[in-house]
């Protein structure tokens with residue numbers, strides 16, 4: 001899974017707060033796993049909002065559907081998620097929350113996933129993810145941050161959550177109108 005342990009409630013709450021979930025109408029979570037961040041999201045999610053969780057592990061998807069019946073979970077086989085099928089061609093998100101182990105991914109996979117997902121983030125939308133302190137200094141961790149920075153208007157880091165195992169911090173990346181336009185896919189002919 002790329003994780004030493006599921007995210008702690010403290011880290012999960014920080015992620016949900018950083019993504020401004022209570023104000024979001026459309027939320028995407030990548031790699032919800034056993035659902036620690038999903039639980040924090042569900043506490044803040046408005047009853048009118050739509051949530052989509054994309055997870056590669058089918059048994060996690062089954063458990064998540066049972067635990068959070070009002071939220072949508074889909075099993076995905078690869079990094080090229082079929083957003084058109086899940087949401088319609090114009091579906092986009094106010095907040096994208098990722099629990100993917102970016103620093104464990106090869107750089108080519110980091111690029112493929114970000115190129116696929118970021119065009120679905122609305123202008124001014126937030127992309128929020130976490131990194132284990134220290135791992136972000138590995139070449140793959142630095143590469144991920146550089147890739148993310150190149151796709152958004154600004155990127156901030158929270159202080160480290162020392163109560164998480166391992167200690168971790170949160171990246172908050174905000175999409176600008178300009179970057180959003182640059183990443184829009186061409187409408188199908």
Ligand SMILES: C[S@@+](CC[C@H](N)C(=O)[O-])C[C@H]1O[C@@H](n2cnc3c(N)ncnc32)[C@H](O)[C@@H]1O
Nearest residue numbers: 001002003006007031032033054055056057099
């Ligand atoms: C590091 S775990 C994090 C789980 C949970 N979000 C947490 O914070 O404890 C990563 C999860 O992402 C899933 N995953 C890995 N690659 C994925 C991909 N390309 N798309 C969707 N899910 C993926 C794994 O199956 C795993 O459940």
